[in-house]
Amino acid sequence: MGVMKVWGVVVIMAVIVTGAVDANSTCKTALNYLSPCKAFLVNVTELIPDDCCQGCLSLQRLVIGLKFNRKQKIALCKCLQKDGTQSGADADRAFQIVHTCNVTYSPILTGPDVNCSKIF
Numbered sequence: 001m002g003v004m005k006v007w008g009v010v011v012i013m014a015v016i017v018t019g020a021v022d023a024n025s026t027c028k029t030a031l032n033y034l035s036p037c038k039a040f041l042v043n044v045t046e047l048i049p050d051d052c053c054q055g056c057l058s059l060q061r062l063v064i065g066l067k068f069n070r071k072q073k074i075a076l077c078k079c080l081q082k083d084g085t086q087s088g089a090d091a092d093r094a095f096q097i098v099h100t101c102n103v104t105y106s107p108i109l110t111g112p113d114v115n116c117s118k119i120f
Contacts, residue, residue, distance in 0.1 A: 023076065023079070026075065026076050030079065032055075033055040033059040033062070036052040036055050037052035038087060040097065042089060043090055043093070048097055048101070053102075056103050074117055
């Protein structure tokens with residue numbers, strides 16, 4: 001599993017939580033929620049920070065709040081794909097975060113090979 005898939009899991013959760021009106025705002029909000037996780041995702045730290053879990057759960061609420069807003073979900077998916085690629089996020093570590101933080105929403109995995117327009 002690639003780096004993008006792990007970061008994408010977190011990113012898609014972020015889309016659900018924000019409910020923002022425009023895609024750029026939703027992307028920024030999602031990345032802000034996930035910022036405490038970044039050092040862990042790129043193998044800088046060994047432990048998942050508590051504020052990472054708080055951010056993931058906030059992201060989960062954001063994505064759930066988007067419900068039927070397909071356009072924003074697609075834009076968020078693409079945002080997360082881009083950030084995951086640029087940051088070098090480790091997919092296995094992303095799944096560790098989802099498990100450790102008890103994220104219950106079943107996010108859609110994204111990666112460079114996923115067509116965001118077809119998964120929503």
